[in-house]
Amino acid sequence: MFNKFFKFLKGYVIIRVTGSDAERFINICVRRGIDVGSVKAADGAFILRVSISDLRTLRPIVRKTGVKIHITDRRGAFMMKRLYGKRYAFFAGALFMIIFFAVTAQFIWVVEIDGVYESSEAQIIEILEQNGIKPGSLKSSLPPISEIKNQLINKTGTVAWAWVYIEGACARVEVYEKRLKPETVDKSQPCDIVAACDGFVQRIDIRNGERVVENETAVSAGDVLISGTVPVFKEGYEERYMQVHAEGDIEAVTYHEKTTEQSLYHESRVKTGREKAYYSLEIFGKLFNLFFKEEPDFENADVSDERHELTLPFFGYSGLCLNERRYSEVDVVREPITEEAAALIAQERLEEEIAKELFKNPRLQDRELEWEKINDDTIRVRLKMTFLEDIGTETTINKE
Amino acid sequence: MKNPREALGDAWGVPKDVSLDLPHMTVSGNKELYIENYKALLSYDSGSIVVGSRKLGIAVTGKNLEIKSIRRDDILITGEILHIEYKI
Structure with missing residues (x-):
């Protein structure tokens, strides 16, 4: 890899060697320390790579072996300089782009939050913004990520763990929510068991409370099945009742009709092969439509969206993204x-x-x-x- | 009877390629052949390469043979190698 890079920097030429003593030519080159490589045989000639600096030293070997050499290609940084050396605007543009990306990569342009289901996303965004995790903020001015994590955990109460990954111009917030405990029944609260819908009660197994409905009885929604008011008196004494948390299993036949x-x-969608793609450019979180009208003249179409993020080496996500919305025309086929x-x-x-x-x-x-x-x-x-x-x-x- | 160099080398446990100045070859499947301690390239076309060493000639036949790198002491041959033959 590095070897190739240095060869590119030094510059090299591809030469075509013809003659009966071409092998001898290569042997002498090698013995004289000339860097020869990528030797290929083609049509009775050899095509090989020699560095530009060694090109002059080939002349005596050519004379000695009687071969003919012909330069077919010049490559490397030397040639690039010769080809593009006077294209100042090109280099200025390239330099500007490098500086532009180097500067913009220092900021956060997109914030992505993953893993929020039960928690309040607005609250998480607010906490992140308070800590500078918002589009346009300088990455170097951010507080330690562990501090943001602590705030997310302590302030929301529903987050078990969180972390902010800075990937180029994108801040990806990964949130893991707590598993909330299932609601427990407060058994100190007196209650009745009532029918939730109409049905025909077949059996009632009571664990706590007083039976109100006998087995094999039709009930309507709202009817008390097991009462939480339990009599606690003997016959002939004053009527006294205590209230309990009624519990029991009710087995009832219910009827549902829809x-x-x-x-x-039966309708099936068959692609016709006609497609139309509309693009929009996302620059540092702002969306710019590249088409004024985004309606294909298809009667029926399937839509698919795709993102093409521009990721640069060393900088990561550049904050530039091309969004593609593709409409595929379909024929709706109705079959009886x-x-x-x-x-x-x-x-x-x-x-x-x-x-x-x-x-x-x-x-x-x-x-x-x-x-x-x-x-x-x-x-x-x-x-x-x-x-x-x-x-x-x-x-x-x-x-x- | 053993060559005195070989006998001496064996006695001292010196590898044969060193004691007898033999070529040392490393073959990677049928894709790559790396020869060290060769002396000269004797003939070359895309179907065969003959490399000479001090005592042996090594003929490599195959398809699309290419000399990826060639230096004073080693040569790297790539392509589809079908046959390697010693010429004594």
Whole structure:
């Protein structure tokens, strides 16, 4: 690697050696300490690399061996200087760019925060800004990262660990949130167990409280199933009650029904091959659209976004980024499907909706799917599902 | 019967390439051949290279053979080496 670099700096020429004593020519060159390399044989001639400084010393060897040499190419820094030596504007521009990137790389232009799910992102941004982690701030003026980490942990209360990685002009904040403890039930609080929805109670196992509903009884939403008010008196004595935190398992049959409409056509998107890309330039966090109008004349299109960040050696992310939004034209193909297939598609959707309404420990008992045709294009699908589930929910007792 | 140089070298535990002035070759698969202690390049074309040493000739045949570097004492041959032959 370094060897190549120094050879480039010194400059070298590619020569073509022809003649019957070409091997002898190479041997003499080597014995006289001339740096010869990359020897290739082509069409009865040798093509080899010799440094520019050794070029003059070849003349006596050429005369001695009777070969003919022909310079085919000149390469290296020497040649670059000869080619570009007078292009002052080019060098000035290159120098300006180096200085520009060297200066801009000293600032933070983009702040990325990863790992925030439950915590307040606004609060984290505020803490970061207070500590200078914001676009336009000088990297050298930042406080120690451990200090920022401590502030993020102490001030938010939900962050377990955080760190700021400075990658070129980008400050990447990595946040790890605490795992919050599950809510514990306060068993000192008296409560009733009531039905969360209509159902047919099959069995109630009471751990605490007084049974209100017998087994094999139909209940409506809101009906008390296990009462937290327990009588504590003997017959013939004054009525006295104590209030407890009712607990128990309720097994009830519940019925869930959902209806939806489903098309009798399946739509698939097939790419036509026509694409159009629109670019926007992100310069130090500010977005500049390179197109006035960003609407392709496609009737239907899929959209994909891609970022091309300019990363420079030594500096890292330069703060310049090219955003690409690519529109791919698609043909929406409508294919007719059978009513059964359409009903199955709708069933999947309805099951998802019903699943959201279920309570504790649901077990499917029965499922009934029926549909009717509304018109040539659509059917109405009805799904009835029967579950065995725990419909009991705790309700605080009003102490009055 | 052993050559006196060889016998002396063996007695002192000197490697053969040193005691007999033999070429020392390092072959990397069929892609690269590094020869030390050679004397001269005898013939070369893209299909074969013959390198001479003090006592041996080494003929290398293959495809797209290239002399990557050549110095006074060592030569590096690259390409697709198919055959290495000694010529005594």
